Amino acid sequence: xxxxxxxxxxxxxxxxxxxxxxxxxxxxxxxxxxxxxxxxxxxxxxxxxxxxxxxxxxxxxxxxxxxxxxxxxxxxxxxxxxxxxxxxxxxxxxxxxxxxxxxxxxxxxxxxxxxxxxxxxxxxxxxxxxxxxxxxxxxxxxxxxxxxxxxxxxxxxxxxxxxxxxxxxxxxxxxxxxxxxxxxxxxxxxxxxxxxxxxxxxxxxxxxxxxxxxxxxxxxxxxxxxxxxxxxxxxxxxxxxxxxxxxxxxxxxxxxxxxxxxxxxxxxxxxxxxxxxxxxxxxxxxxxxxxxxxxxxxxxxxxxxxxxxxxxxxxxxxxxxxxxxxxxxxxxxxxxxx
Amino acid sequence: xxxxxxxxxxxxxxxxxxxxxxxxxxxxxxxxxxxxxxxxxxxxxxxxxxxxxxxxxxxxxxxxxxxxxxxxxxxxxxxxxxxxxxxxxxxxxxxxxxxxxxxxxxxxxxxxxxxxxxxxxxxxxxxxxxxxxxxxxxxxxxxxxxxxxxxxxxxxxxxxxxxxxxxxxxxxxxxxxxxxxxxxxxxxxxxxxxxxxxxxxxxxxxxxxxxxxxxxxxxxxxxxxxxxxxxxxxxxxxxxxxxxxxxxxxxxxxxxxxxxxxxxxxxxxxxxxxxxxxxxxxxxxxxxxxxxxxxxxxxxxxxxxxxxxxxxxxxxxxxxxxxxxxx
Numbered sequence: 001x002x003x004x005x006x007x008x009x010x011x012x013x014x015x016x017x018x019x020x021x022x023x024x025x026x027x028x029x030x031x032x033x034x035x036x037x038x039x040x041x042x043x044x045x046x047x048x049x050x051x052x053x054x055x056x057x058x059x060x061x062x063x064x065x066x067x068x069x070x071x072x073x074x075x076x077x078x079x080x081x082x083x084x085x086x087x088x089x090x091x092x093x094x095x096x097x098x099x100x101x102x103x104x105x106x107x108x109x110x111x112x113x114x115x116x117x118x119x120x121x122x123x124x125x126x127x128x129x130x131x132x133x134x135x136x137x138x139x140x141x142x143x144x145x146x147x148x149x150x151x152x153x154x155x156x157x158x159x160x161x162x163x164x165x166x167x168x169x170x171x172x173x174x175x176x177x178x179x180x181x182x183x184x185x186x187x188x189x190x191x192x193x194x195x196x197x198x199x200x201x202x203x204x205x206x207x208x209x210x211x212x213x214x215x216x217x218x219x220x221x222x223x224x225x226x227x228x229x230x231x232x233x234x235x236x237x238x239x240x241x242x243x244x245x246x247x248x249x250x251x252x253x254x255x256x257x258x259x260x261x262x263x264x265x266x267x268x269x270x271x272x273x274x275x276x277x278x279x280x281x282x283x284x285x286x287x288x289x290x291x292x293x294x295x296x297x298x299x300x301x302x303x304x305x306x307x308x309x310x311x312x313x314x315x316x317x318x319x320x321x322x323x324x325x326x327x328x329x330x331x332x333x334x335x336x337x338x
Numbered sequence: 339x340x341x342x343x344x345x346x347x348x349x350x351x352x353x354x355x356x357x358x359x360x361x362x363x364x365x366x367x368x369x370x371x372x373x374x375x376x377x378x379x380x381x382x383x384x385x386x387x388x389x390x391x392x393x394x395x396x397x398x399x400x401x402x403x404x405x406x407x408x409x410x411x412x413x414x415x416x417x418x419x420x421x422x423x424x425x426x427x428x429x430x431x432x433x434x435x436x437x438x439x440x441x442x443x444x445x446x447x448x449x450x451x452x453x454x455x456x457x458x459x460x461x462x463x464x465x466x467x468x469x470x471x472x473x474x475x476x477x478x479x480x481x482x483x484x485x486x487x488x489x490x491x492x493x494x495x496x497x498x499x500x501x502x503x504x505x506x507x508x509x510x511x512x513x514x515x516x517x518x519x520x521x522x523x524x525x526x527x528x529x530x531x532x533x534x535x536x537x538x539x540x541x542x543x544x545x546x547x548x549x550x551x552x553x554x555x556x557x558x559x560x561x562x563x564x565x566x567x568x569x570x571x572x573x574x575x576x577x578x579x580x581x582x583x584x585x586x587x588x589x590x591x592x593x594x595x596x597x598x599x600x601x602x603x604x605x606x607x608x609x610x611x612x613x614x615x616x617x618x619x620x621x622x623x624x625x626x627x628x629x630x631x632x633x634x635x636x637x638x639x640x641x642x643x644x645x646x647x648x649x650x651x652x653x654x655x656x657x658x659x660x661x662x663x664x665x
Contacts, residue, residue: 070471122655123413125471126609130651133596144641259475272469280377304490308483314476319466 013282014269014325022284025291026204032298041261043178047158047245049290050180051076051238053283054269055261057187058234061194062283063265065227066207066274067117067124071132072235073258075109077251078139084148095151103236110232114208114225121221132258139251141232150243157183157244179244183237183285191279194230203227207273215227256310263314264289289317350498358608359658363621366604370628378635385512390627392514396582398623399520399575400598401605402527403568405619409531409601410564411544411611414463415523415599417474419572421481422455423591426576428485430587431496441499448573455481456569460562478595485588494586516578527616540553540564540583544611586628596644600651609659626650 010016030036054071062069086098109131116127154164160174194200202223205213211270213219243249268285270277296309374381400419407414429451430444459477463470498506505515531537542550543557551557572591580586603609604625605618629650633642 068469116652116655120656122659123609125413125415125469126603126659127652127655129471129596129599130648130655131649133644134652135648137641137643137648140639140641140644144639234418256479259472263476272472302490304486305483305534307486310616311476311479311481311483314479315462315473317469318472318476319462322466322468 015278017324018267018269018281018284018288022288022291025288025295027200029291029294029298032078032295038266039175043175045294046178046184047180049200049287050184050241052257052260052264052290053184053286054187054234054238054241055257056264056282056289057191057279059261060265060268060277060279061191061203061227061234062124062231063262063274064207064277064279065203065224065271066210067224068262068272069113069226069228069231070125070128071259072231072261073133073254074132074135074139075106075232075235076239076242076254076257077249078109078135078142079236080243080253081105081126081139081142081148081249081251083239083243084150085142087148087150087154089149092151092153095154098151099240102239106232106236106239107229109235110229111225113231114228116227118221118224138252140251141295142279143249143251146248146253148249150247154244155247157240159244180190180241183241186279187234187237188283190230190233191194196281198222199226204275228306247292259314260289260310261286263317267317269321269325271325289313344424344544351629358610359623360615360618363605363618365514366471367621367625367628369623370632374628374635376634378632381632382637386631388512388514388517390631391624392516393630394620394623394627395514395516395520396575396579397594397597397601397626398620399578400572400594401524401601401623402616402617403571403575404602405607405614405616406540406564406571406597407541407568408607409544409611409614410561411547412470412561414462414470414561414564414610414611415474416459416565416568416572417471417595418455418459418477418481419568419575419598420591420593421485422452422569422572423576423594424586424589425481425485425580426451427580427583427586427590428488428494428575428588430577431494431498431580432515434496434499434502436497436499438499441501444499444577448577449570452570452573453566454569456566458560459569460565464558464561464644478592482592489588494588496586497584498577498580502577503584504581506578506581507584516582519578524616524620531616541612541614543611545610588654589598597623598649600626600647603654603658605653606658609655 012093033041035041049292055076059069059072079102082102083098086101088094113128113131115257116122116131117124120127121329153163153166156174157179160179161171186253194203202213202218203226204221205216205218206223213223242253264286265277265282266272266285268277268282269287270282270285292313293310296313301309371382371387380386400423403416403419404571428446430447433447434440434444455477459470459474462468462473505519508515510518531540539550539555539560542555544551544558547557550560565568581591583590601619601622604622605615605620606622607613607615607618626647629646630643632644633639636642638646
C-alpha cells in the first residue's frame with residue numbers, strides 16, 4: 001500500500017513524467033532517424049532545435065514574471081532584418097556595428113514591451129499583440145522581401161569551418177561543439193546568473209502574486225520590464241544563429257515560432273498564470289516539442305499537412321498539460337491525505 | 339456650488355461623458371480626413387467617404403465577432419475569425435459555382451463550419467480554461483492547414499452566387515449595398531446587447547464573473563456561446579467576402595484579424611469585458627480604413643499600414659486600458 005502510493009506520487013510528479021516523455025521521444029526519434037548517433041545528424045538536430053529552444057526559454061522568463069509575449073516571432077524577424085541591413089558584405093568591421101545596433105534594438109524592444117506590461121499594466125497579451133505589428137511593420141520597411149548582406153565571419157554563429165581563414169583549432173572545436181550549442185549554453189548561463197540574483201527571485205515573486213510582492217517592497221513594474229529585456233537577449237541570440245545560418249534577413253520568418261514557443265513552455269511545465277515552473281524545464285519542453293515535430297516529419301506526412309499538424313499539436317499539448325497538471329495536483333493532495 | 343460641480347451636473351456634460359469615447363473616435367476620423375486633405379489632394383470628398391465606409395464595413399463586421407467574445411470577459415479574443423472566413427469562402431465557392439440555386443446549401447455549410455469551429459474554441463477556452471488567445475491562434479493555424487491540404491494539388495474553383503455579389507460588391511445608386519447590411523444589423527445588435535436578458539448575462543459574465551455566477555448565470559455556457567456566435571458570424575462573413583472579391587483565395591480573410599481587434603479598441607470598448615457599444619466598433623473600423631487610405635496615398639504600403647495600426651493600437655491601449663491604479 002505504502003509502496004503503491006510512493007510510485008503514484010513519483011508518476012504524478014510532473015517533472016519526472018516530463019523527463020520520461022523526453023526520453024521516450026528521444027528513443028523514438030533515435031529509432032526512426034537513420035544514423036541518429038552520427039556526429040553529423042547530432043549537429044543537424046541541434047541546429048534545427050536551437051531557435052525554438054532559445055525563444056522558449058525567453059518566453060518562459062516572461063511568463064514566470066506574470067506576462068506573456070506574443071511579439072517574439074516578429075521581434076526575431078525584425079532583428080534579422082536589422083542585422084542584415086547594417087552589415088556590408090566586403091567590410092568585416094560592419095559585423096561588429098551590426099551586433100551593437102541589433103543589441104540596442106533588442107533592448108529597446110524589451111523596454112517597450114516592459115513599459116506596456118509593467119508600468120502601464122495593459123494586459124500583456126494585448127499589448128504585445130499591438131507591438132508585434134509595430135515590429136512587423138518596421139521589419140517590412142527594412143526588408144520588403146527576404147535578403148540582405150552579411151559579413152563572411154558571421155557564419156561562425158552557424159558553422160565555424162565555413163569561415164575562411166579561421167584558426168584550425170577553432171574549426172576542430174566547432175565540429176565537436178557546434179556554435180548553436182554554445183548559444184544555448186550562453187542562454188542557460190544567462191538564466192543561471194540571473195536566477196542567483198535578486199532579480200531571479202523577484203521574477204517568481206511578482207509572477208505568483210504581484211500585489212503581495214509589491215507590498216513587500218519589490219518594484220514590480222521594473223521586475224517585469226527586466227524579464228522582458230532578458231527575453232530580448234534570448235531572441236537576440238536566436239537572431240544571430242538565424243542570420244549565421246541563412247545569411248539573410250526575412251520579415252516573416254519568425255511568425256510561426258511565437259505560438260510554438262508558448263506551447264513548448266507550457267509543455268515544459270511553465271504555468272501560464274505566472275510564477276510556477278522552471279526555465280530549464282522549459283528547455284526540456286522545447287526539446288520534447290522539437291522531437292515530436294521530428295517524429296511527425298519521419299512519418300512521411302505530406303508538406304501540405306504541416307501547418308495543420310502544427311496547430312493540432314499546440315492545442316493537444318496545451319490542453320494535455322492543463323488537464324495533467326489539474327489531475328496530478330489532485331492526486332498529490334489525495335496521497336497526502338491518506 | 340462651485341462652477342465645476344454645476345458643469346458636472348449639467349445634462350450636456352453627462353451626455354458628453356457617457357459618449358466620450360464615441361466622440362473621441364469620431365474626432366479622430368475627422369482629424370484623419372483633414373490631415374489627408376492637407377497632405378494628399380482630393381482626399382476629402384463624398385465619394386471617398388462612401389468608399390471608405392464600404393471597405394470599413396468588413397472590418398466592422400469582423401469587429402462584431404471580436405466584440406461579442408471580448409464582452410463575455412475572461413480576456414477573450416478570437417484570432418481564428420480570418421481563417422474561418424477564408425475556409426468558408428474556399429469551400430462554398432465550389433458549392434455555389436455561380437448559381438443562385440445553390441446559395442442555401444452554401445449558407446448551411448457556412449453555418450455548420452462556423453458552429454463547429456466556434457464550439458471547439460468555446461469548449462477549449464471556457465471549459466478547459468485555456469487562454470483564448472493561444473487557443474484561437476492555434477485554431478487559425480489548424481484552419482490554415484486544412485485550407486492548405488484542400489488546395490494542395492488542386493485549384494480553388496467556383497464563383498459566388500450573383501445574389502451574394504449584389505449584396506457585397508454592388509451599389510444602389512451611390513450607396514454600397516453592404517452599408518444597408520450594417521444599417522440593419524446595428525440596431526439588432528444594440529437591442530440584443532442592451533435590451534435582452536442574454537445581453538445582460540453576457541455583460542454580467544464580462545464585468546464580474548463571480549457576481550454573475552452567484553446570481554445564477556452559467557458563465558461558462560455564456561462564454562462558449564459567445565465563441566459560437568463569433569465563429570458563425572465569421573463563417574457567414576466568408577460568404578460576403580467571397581461575394582465582394584468574386585473569387586476565393588488562400589489568404590483572403592487573414593488581413594482582417596488585426597484590424598478587427600484594433601477597431602474594438604479604437605471604438606472604446608473595454609477589453610476586460612462587460613461592455614459592448616457596437617457604434618464605437620463601427621467608428622473604429624472607419625478610422626482604421628481612413629488611416630489605411632491615407633498611408634496608401636502616401637505610398638507607404640504594407641509596412642506603413644502595419645506600423646501605423648500597431649502604433650495606434652499601442653497608444654489607445656495606453657489611453658483606454660492602462661491601469662495605473664494607485665496602490
